[in-house]
Amino acid sequence: MTAAGSAVRPAWLNAGTRTRDYLEARRALDEGRPVHLALGDLPGARFWTWYGGMVRPELSRRTSAAADPSGSTAAAPQFPAPSGRVAVWYSSGAKSTYTLARVEHLRPTVLRYEDYEPFLAPYRGEGFLPLILAAASAGMGFSVAYLGVERNDLVVGAEPSTWRHVERTPAFIDQWNHFHPQHRLRSCCRDLEKEAVVAALLDEGRSFSSCHRRRSGWCRDCHGCLEAYYSAKATGRDIGFRLTRSVFDQVHTGEYRPYVASDFRRNPRNDLQYLVRLQIVHGLTFEPDRDCEGEG
Numbered sequence: 001m002t003a004a005g006s007a008v009r010p011a012w013l014n015a016g017t018r019t020r021d022y023l024e025a026r027r028a029l030d031e032g033r034p035v036h037l038a039l040g041d042l043p044g045a046r047f048w049t050w051y052g053g054m055v056r057p058e059l060s061r062r063t064s065a066a067a068d069p070s071g072s073t074a075a076a077p078q079f080p081a082p083s084g085r086v087a088v089w090y091s092s093g094a095k096s097t098y099t100l101a102r103v104e105h106l107r108p109t110v111l112r113y114e115d116y117e118p119f120l121a122p123y124r125g126e127g128f129l130p131l132i133l134a135a136a137s138a139g140m141g142f143s144v145a146y147l148g149v150e151r152n153d154l155v156v157g158a159e160p161s162t163w164r165h166v167e168r169t170p171a172f173i174d175q176w177n178h179f180h181p182q183h184r185l186r187s188c189c190r191d192l193e194k195e196a197v198v199a200a201l202l203d204e205g206r207s208f209s210s211c212h213r214r215r216s217g218w219c220r221d222c223h224g225c226l227e228a229y230y231s232a233k234a235t236g237r238d239i240g241f242r243l244t245r246s247v248f249d250q251v252h253t254g255e256y257r258p259y260v261a262s263d264f265r266r267n268p269r270n271d272l273q274y275l276v277r278l279q280i281v282h283g284l285t286f287e288p289d290r291d292c293e294g295e296g
């Protein structure tokens, strides 16, 4: 099944819904404004205390997600009662492709962010999707929503700009589930690191694309293609394409080498440590003569 895309704003995003309240609160934190969220239940308030403290600790003292502030919970919006249905958020990337393959027997509803992007993008900013997707599928009443979130022990760094990356970790799923037990998140690859996910997909012959420019296939010239290429190379797999020299020079020469030379401090996107880990764990080598071809 596939959720139909629609140009009509879904009802679960209307003002006064819990999904809308969550998205507004996330946007406030993203923009550096404190959150003042009135919730009808203590777990929801505690979730926001945790999330706000993780991503914007400097705002946490000014942030209040209060349960039952008026003595009446009736006015506070709730997520719909769980329907028993299962969804999977699918993007054609490695992790969601792996996840969908593992849960197909559950006959899940396949949700695509693109179908809701016109309505959700204003709340996304420069940030990540897991909280937005969690609030959306909870707002649709799904009891379980699968997300492709992999193990990543190095994701949260010392730079404040990296703290939002916590959304992309199993810790986020655990915290969400602890406070929203009726609308749970699951990931089938939470114990696997990214290169293991890529290796499994290649070994199983499953088509996927992590390209930032194409929904299918590979442009060979973006960060997504570079990361997928070296994920495969690290475990001895051939992903079936070579990189452009320009993206190699941009990432390896322009970012990776300065990152290493800076004692791992200069990490503009908080993802260069992934390449470091591939080098340490798998002995990955960067070989432009082998890794690159053509002009792209």
Ligand SMILES: [Zn+2]
Residues within 6 Å of the ligand: 210, 211, 212, 213, 214, 218, 219, 220, 221, 222, 223, 224, 225
């Ligand atoms: Zn690409």
